[in-house]
Amino acid sequence: MRTEAIDPPGITWLRVSPKYVTVRLASWALANLVVVALLCVPLVLVVTGWWENFPLWLAVALPAVILVLALWRLLLIPRQVRAIGYAEREDDLLIRRGIFFQRTLVVPYGRMQYVDIGAGPVERGLGLCTLKLHTASAGTNAEIPGLPAAEGARLREQLSARGEARLAGL
Amino acid sequence: MRPDTAPEASAGAEAGTPDGAWLRVHPASPFVRGWVALAAIVFFFFRDTFERMLQGGPLVDEQLAGRAPWLLLGGGVLLLLTVLGYVLSWYFTRYQVAQGYVRINTGFLFKQQRQARLDRVQAIDIVQPLLARLFGLAELKFEVADAGESAVRLAYLRMDEARQLRATILARAAGVVPDPAQPGAVAAEAPEHAVLTVPPGRLIGSLLLSEQSVVVVVGGLVSVALSAVTENRSFYLFLIPAVLGMVAAYWNAINRGYNFTAAISPDGIRLRYGLLDTQAQTLPPGRIQALRVSQPPLWRLLGWYRIQVNVAGYGAAGSNGEASSRTTLLPVGTFPDVLTMLSLVLPDPGTPDPVRIFTAGVNGMAPAVSVEGPAGPAGVPVEAAGSGMDDGGFVTTPRRGRLLAPLGWRRNGFTATATALLIRSGRWWRHLVVVPHQRTQSLALEQGPLARRFRVADLVLHTTAGPVSPRLIQAGLDEGRALLDAQAARARAARKRQTSEHWLDQVRPLVAGASHIEEPNSQEDRQHG
Numbered sequence: 001m002r003t004e005a006i007d008p009p010g011i012t013w014l015r016v017s018p019k020y021v022t023v024r025l026a027s028w029a030l031a032n033l034v035v036v037a038l039l040c041v042p043l044v045l046v047v048t049g050w051w052e053n054f055p056l057w058l059a060v061a062l063p064a065v066i067l068v069l070a071l072w073r074l075l076l077i078p079r080q081v082r083a084i085g086y087a088e089r090e091d092d093l094l095i096r097r098g099i100f101f102q103r104t105l106v107v108p109y110g111r112m113q114y115v116d117i118g119a120g121p122v123e124r125g126l127g128l129c130t131l132k133l134h135t136a137s138a139g140t141n142a143e144i145p146g147l148p149a150a151e152g153a154r155l156r157e158q159l160s161a162r163g164e165a166r167l168a169g170l
Numbered sequence: 171m172r173p174d175t176a177p178e179a180s181a182g183a184e185a186g187t188p189d190g191a192w193l194r195v196h197p198a199s200p201f202v203r204g205w206v207a208l209a210a211i212v213f214f215f216f217r218d219t220f221e222r223m224l225q226g227g228p229l230v231d232e233q234l235a236g237r238a239p240w241l242l243l244g245g246g247v248l249l250l251l252t253v254l255g256y257v258l259s260w261y262f263t264r265y266q267v268a269q270g271y272v273r274i275n276t277g278f279l280f281k282q283q284r285q286a287r288l289d290r291v292q293a294i295d296i297v298q299p300l301l302a303r304l305f306g307l308a309e310l311k312f313e314v315a316d317a318g319e320s321a322v323r324l325a326y327l328r329m330d331e332a333r334q335l336r337a338t339i340l341a342r343a344a345g346v347v348p349d350p351a352q353p354g355a356v357a358a359e360a361p362e363h364a365v366l367t368v369p370p371g372r373l374i375g376s377l378l379l380s381e382q383s384v385v386v387v388v389g390g391l392v393s394v395a396l397s398a399v400t401e402n403r404s405f406y407l408f409l410i411p412a413v414l415g416m417v418a419a420y421w422n423a424i425n426r427g428y429n430f431t432a433a434i435s436p437d438g439i440r441l442r443y444g445l446l447d448t449q450a451q452t453l454p455p456g457r458i459q460a461l462r463v464s465q466p467p468l469w470r471l472l473g474w475y476r477i478q479v480n481v482a483g484y485g486a487a488g489s490n491g492e493a494s495s496r497t498t499l500l501p502v503g504t505f506p507d508v509l510t511m512l513s514l515v516l517p518d519p520g521t522p523d524p525v526r527i528f529t530a531g532v533n534g535m536a537p538a539v540s541v542e543g544p545a546g547p548a549g550v551p552v553e554a555a556g557s558g559m560d561d562g563g564f565v566t567t568p569r570r571g572r573l574l575a576p577l578g579w580r581r582n583g584f585t586a587t588a589t590a591l592l593i594r595s596g597r598w599w600r601h602l603v604v605v606p607h608q609r610t611q612s613l614a615l616e617q618g619p620l621a622r623r624f625r626v627a628d629l630v631l632h633t634t635a636g637p638v639s640p641r642l643i644q645a646g647l648d649e650g651r652a653l654l655d656a657q658a659a660r661a662r663a664a665r666k667r668q669t670s671e672h673w674l675d676q677v678r679p680l681v682a683g684a685s686h687i688e689e690p691n692s693q694e695d696r697q698h699g
Contacts, residue, residue, distance in 0.1 A: 136611055
């Protein structure tokens with residue numbers, strides 16, 4: 001994996017499963033297609049002549065713009081999934097994400113309050129899961145999506161063991 | 171029902187709080203809490219009768235003879251049921267302090283038991299709403315960092331009971347082991363030493379110079395101008411709700427901030443404030459997760475500052491005025507006051523010259539021409555070594571990033587002492603954020619496309635919910651990356667040093683530290699007064 005600019009040097013990132021792209025595609029389709037379909041309603045009404053004084057160009061432009069944006073996001077999905085990485089270091093867990101808006105997060109093991117594993121229907125079908133770390137701060141927002149179930153279980157055990165060993169108060 | 175049980179409860183309380191005894195809150199408390207409901211019922215059902223009594227007429231109107239008794243009966247039954255509910259809720263509310271836990275049982279249909287670990291107590295408040303104050307009652311409220319909904323409330327206790335219980339809880343939380351030979355022994359209240367007060371004049375002045383006053387003045391001028399130009403009086407109508415809102419806001423601020431007093435005791439920082447409703451907060455040592463010193467532009471005229479803190483359990487200061495006053499460590503103060511409060515929060519600033527560093531953090535700005543010239547190699551952290559001397563060691567946004575923040579780039583910066591990370595920002599709205607190393611939860615480096623173009627990045631420190639969200643804006647990329655690693659290491663080292671939640675175990679010489687703090691204060695007071 002190409003090391004991005006804001007990552008600390010000398011980290012070998014572990015990647016999430018490429019199958020996670022499917023999960024993202026499913027949620028993309030659910031969200032965007034519904035919106036585009038709704039925005040197509042004026043167009044249909046104008047074309048069928050039910051709604052005459054609505055400008056045709058607006059009826060076309062509205063869904064078209066949203067569709068283009070949605071397609072752009074669709075093209076980004078595989079790269080975004082490839083940009084998700086995590087690395088276990090001696091005392092903390094690193095999680096990175098993003099291409100345009102990058103974020104590299106450091107969660108010390110001693111700060112983890114608990115570790116969650118969740119899986120939505122699509123993820124479950126593909127044998128994936130999402131690991132979520134919770135600290136005392138709501139801003140931490142540390143989650144690793146698209147982990148293979150076995151890797152997720154291993155990571156959870158590993159993190160819990162390490163967190164136990166280094167647990168500190170607030 | 172009441173007469174049988176009340177003496178028992180108060181007798182238990184007077185015996186000092188023996189460990190493990192179940193106690194009840196004051197019998198009057200549901201009435202103090204629910205007087206509005208009672209008053210509403212009385213007003214609603216008996217208004218008619220009262221009016222007639224006052225007029226000297228017959229109690230029951232002849233014309234309504236069929237209905238009025240039923241109305242009165244219904245009102246009476248409702249009143250009786252409400253009072254019965256209050257009495258039951260009082261009877262079934264019991265609390266206990268034992269074995270490192272506070273337990274509170276409530277409810278008679280749906281029973282609820284809450285328990286809170288004493289060594290996780292983050293802060294403890296004694297709140298006295300006006301009515302409770304008239305009766306000499308107080309609510310004890312403490313924040314525990316165990317669960318999501320963390321405030322544990324005991325309402326109402328007699329004032330001396332509340333203070334006694336606060337002392338007991340703080341002593342247990344500090345790690346004082348109760349003497350098994352004397353289970354009824356009373357924990358002595360820690361002696362306290364007043365540090366600063368905010369005079370009412372300064373509080374009012376701070377409100378007059380606040381942003382909302384500017385909005386008031388500008389809004390007034392605009393509406394006057396609009397009415398003059400359009401010769402239409404209706405603009406004044408829009409002002410009425412605005413003025414009402416503003417008056418309420420000012421009144422709230424005065425009511426909450428009046429007579430603000432800070433004191434230090436071995437149990438932590440004590441804050442007292444309030445005009446009608448008074449509140450006494452205790453913040454045990456080391457419970458402050460992050461702190462922000464800020465100065466709106468108008469306050470600079472008089473050199474005033476505000477300090478807000480994040481404490482686990484206090485939560486974010488939203489529209490709720492209570493939360494915002496609880497997270498305020500200093501509503502308005504001079505620079506010596508700020509240094510005093512900082513010395514209380516950070517007894518060990520971790521630097522030989524804290525005054526210089528904090529001054530640079532609050533007021534300082536990097537020199538306009540840094541050592542790194544326009545042609546200098548981008549990203550080489552020479553600023554830190556070069557210009558750091560004049561600026562308290564603050565590492566600011568590199569010169570190449572000045573287009574991103576044309577005003578703030580010389581302010582936006584950080585420095586780390588041995589115990590805390592200092593982040594400053596803002597040219598007009600000046601902010602200095604202080605995060606103790608052992609309180610860092612997690613941290614992240616963030617970079618958008620534009621920032622990447624300028625080779626800068628933001629560093630975000632995550633702390634518990636509150637008004638302070640520490641974010642280092644536009645640090646140079648290499649400095650940011652180095653800081654990410656260094657800060658993670660520093661936080662780790664600081665956590666290793668701090669092993670126990672019992673603060674007496676970690677800071678035995680705190681009382682010595684408190685007397686140590688007094689020296690600069692007295693100097694500053696002299697200088698100030």
